[in-house]
Amino acid sequence: MSIYIFYEWPQPDQLAQQLGNDKQAEIVVVTEKWPESLTARSSAGQNIAQLWLEAKVFWQQQPVFSYPFGDAGKFTLIQPQVYEQWCHFNPNMVSTTPEYSKFIYKPWLTLPTPIPVKSVVIIGAGIAGASTAFALAKRGIAVTVIEQHSIASAASGNHLGLLYAKISAHTTIQTELLLASYGYSRVLLKNCLPAGKGWLDCGVIHLDYNATEKQRNTLLAQQNPHSTLFQTITKTEAERIAGIDVPYGGLWWPYGAAINPFSLTEALLQHPLISVLTATKANTISRQNDLWQIGCQNQQKSFYLDASHIVICAGAESNSLYPVAGWPLHKIRGQTTTASLRLGAAQIKCALSGNSYITPPWQHKLCFGATFHPNQTNDDLSFADEHFNWEQLRQWLPHLAANLNPNTSPQGHAAIRCDAFDHLPVVGPVGDTAAMLVQYAQLRLDKNYPVTQPCPWQPGIFVNTAHGSRGLVTAPLCAEAIAATMLGLPSPLSVRLQQALHPNRLPIRSLTHHQSFQLST
Incomplete structure (x- = not known):
């Protein structure tokens, strides 16, 4: 596993030649900007250029951004202002200017030196x-x-779960983690499973279901006016994308997905x-x-x-x-519900997230919910939670709820989530x-x-x-x-x-x- 570090963007053709057949290459680029253009003549260079164009969609000026690269490596883009600290903190990383005295960490929040991996x-x-x-x-x-x-x-047993990043308009740790993770999970999903075989490449609309969410979504769109990762949409646009009546506009995540976690x-x-x-x-x-x-x-x-x-x-x-x-x-009980559409009902085309979530059908079942019960550890399906999920759906998507076949007994999945x-x-x-x-x-x-x-x-x-x-x-x-x-x-x-x-x-x-x-x- 070779590590290649560049202090400016390498040309795709030159990088492809340098890598040769190295399928586990770790590419680190230390720069604050994405290149204006990426051109390549060789097929290997064109593959690298295409990968970087795809990765750019998910890059939101993050301090450290990673994307799968080759068969087993990754491409990591690091902002120059955090590179020295990153090198100092992570064992085996070597910087050209090792002025590390300014980096002082609490000893319990450091990393151990790697030991040989035998099994x-x-x-x-x-x-x-x-x-x-x-x-x-x-x-x-x-x-x-x-x-x-x-x-x-x-907790990974739901019929369908959502892949998108419900982020804050502020640079919180949670937001940094979700943005850093979103693109990585998306490309891993695409590389492991064909669309339709265990996941729906449907996008997600996070709706302006109350004043707080509308303000957050609006601020995110204003801060990122040229983002292709998410865009603000009106109620009319949301209805066109979703294919059903929708009560609000919101933030559209075109690369969002609904995933069967088992698959x-x-x-x-x-x-x-x-x-x-x-x-x-x-x-x-x-x-x-x-x-x-x-x-x-x-x-x-x-x-x-x-x-x-x-x-x-x-x-x-x-x-x-x-x-x-x-x-x-902490242990938190959660339950989702599954149901099928009535014959002839309008098909929902994307996933929707509001005060709960709902997916398009996969294997003829939509999935919606979910409940949250802290400190409860019973993972049996509950009539009370089934009723709650239906009531939530009727409140924010009454037309869709009316077009679902009712369940005679609880249908879905209950599990205990883990939280800190x-x-x-x-x-x-x-x-x-x-x-x-x-x-x-x-x-x-x-x-x-x-x-x-x-x-x-x-x-x-x-x-x-x-x-x-x-x-x-x-x-x-x-x-x-x-x-x-x-x-x-x-x-x-x-x-x-x-x-x-x-x-x-x-x-x-x-x-x-x-x-x-x-x-x-």
């Missing part, structure tokens, strides 16, 4: 686990995925270097002779797997496993919780106390979880970030994002906010 076990086969397995396997790393049920059966998860896990063990529960994780030993149980037997690296992607069950057992993750206190995913390497709570105990008395002791790491342990209802957007890029940290490759995330998503923020917060922390092994 990898991923726990959980939802979209986060599948994306992480795929990010490693396409780089030649054999991966074993353990799933206690069947693939994409929990995408299945496609990602079909890589020949990925082995999947379903109906297999990981009961224990322990350290044995410089390797991790995972105690597993299926219907036939108990057995152990050894691994140099583990990635916990178990969603709402993630904090039941050592070494993150007892971490403060700040509604950001939990992504990255894991420290030794018990050691951190002792080593950084002074933070209980003064959260600004200047502790300098290096973080005690759990060697080779990573987490990719707590994506809430946004996993289709955020999980694939977060998986790429984990692969980059594990293998010493360029990170697709800015330092701001890497620290904001860092798993160690959870145990440290228990110190700074005087919260009890129940450790278990």
Whole structure:
């Protein structure tokens, strides 16, 4: 895996010649502008130019922007003002001007030096686990995925979910993450599944369903008047695009999609270097002779797997496993509803997002909802949630609701989503919780106390979880970030994002906010 760094845009033909047959090339371009034009004569150069033209659609002047490149690499564009910090933060990245003294980080929000990858076990086969397995396997790393049920059966089990970025008009961390992730997930989807085979290339309209949303959508359009990623549309335009009566205008995301998460998860896990063990529960994780030993149980037997690296992607069950057992993750019950259109009813042509969402039909079923119940863990389909979803739909799309066949019993999917206190995913390497709570105990008395002791790491342990209802957007890029940290490759995330998503923020917060922390092994 070779890393190529350029301080101005390379010419596509020259880059193609330089890369040759390198299918795992990591291309880093340090610049603040996209080139005015991209021309190429060779077929390989034309392919690169075309890829960059496609990528430009999703670039919104982000500090760090990544896009899949070749068979297993990626193209990363980095703004010059953040490049030195990015180099300093990420192990194995070397800058030409190493003036690093100005970059001082909280030790628990750093990254460990990569250790040799001998074998990898991923726990959980939802979209986060599948994306992480795929990010490693396409780089030649054999991966074993353990799933206690069947693939994409929990929070990734909806009939259809939406791929678009519901962003703020301000440069929040959430907005940066969603924009950074959106294009990456979109091209991954296109590369893994033909349109119509598990997903609908239909676009998404986020409607101006109240004054706050209208103001947000209007401000976004004003700030990005030349954006091809999203455009403001009137009620009339929304009705033309959707093909049905729509009560409002909104923000049109033409590259938005409605995805069957099972289909995408299945496609990602079909890589020949990925082995999947379903109906297999990981009961224990322990350290044995410089390797991790995972105690597993299926219907036939108990057995152990050894691994140099583990990635916990178990969603709402993630904090039941050592070494993150007892971490403060939140569980949120959600239920979606499916229904079919009446014979002869107008067909909805795009997905709509308002105070809830609805998709066009896939396999003759539309999907709409969803409910949110914090701290509820029952994943049975509920009549109350079914009723709520129908009532919500009748309120904002009464004509469409009237054209759906009613269900005689709840139809759809219920699952427990995983969330963190700040509604950001939990992504990255894991420290030794018990050691951190002792080593950084002074933070209980003064959260600004200047502790300098290096973080005690759990060697080779990573987490990719707590994506809430946004996993289709955020999980694939977060998986790429984990692969980059594990293998010493360029990170697709800015330092701001890497620290904001860092798993160690959870145990440290228990110190700074005087919260009890129940450790278990």
